Amino acid sequence: SQQGEEDPQALSIQEGENATMNCSYKTSINNLQWYRQNSGRGLVHLILIRSNEREKHSGRLRVTLDTSKKSSSLLITASRAADTASYFCATVGMDSSYKLIFGSGTRLLVRP
């Protein structure tokens, strides 16, 4: 079963604009991770944020985490056509299972 929902389900922006995707989850987490999936390929890990962190940066990516609201956001700045993909958040629970549960994903289209 999916842990969370992502919003929006689909996003279309112009190259150079920023893209923001949101993720909500249901249970307490150890960490939250964002993955990217290009069409016909497997998922690729982008960034991880721990439950005691509020914000993290990696290149053009900025992730925030609000554990009180059980939500996270992924911001891609200065988007490029090559950023076109689906983006998923995934959570690791507080138990020791180490299993990742994925959200429903956001399909991002960056128009050249």
Add this chain to the structure above:
Amino acid sequence: DAGVIQSPRHEVTEMGQEVTLRCKPISGHDYLFWYRQTMMRGLELLIYFNNNVPIDDSGMPEDRFSAKMPNASFSTLKIQPSEPRDSAVYFCASRRLGTGDSPLHFGNGTRLTVT
């Protein structure tokens, strides 16, 4: 590092046939996961292994599904008999033992079509 390798990339079979999907995880990774992806249900965790031992198979849909990991470098997911509703993309992923921070590395999936 060749990454996680899955085979076949595509499988088309008729209802009632047995299907076997294969996965070779990244060398040195201790955890192996099988996921199923469909438009309707998204990414579902089916089962995962730690050091070749199945830890949680609560996501396996029914007894028609079974998974094995006979050694650290090979795993199979079998569906017998297959049904049209099993049509999906099946992903294998592996990760290194750690505190839960180590990311998953995914294969490129097997697209299964059951007619």
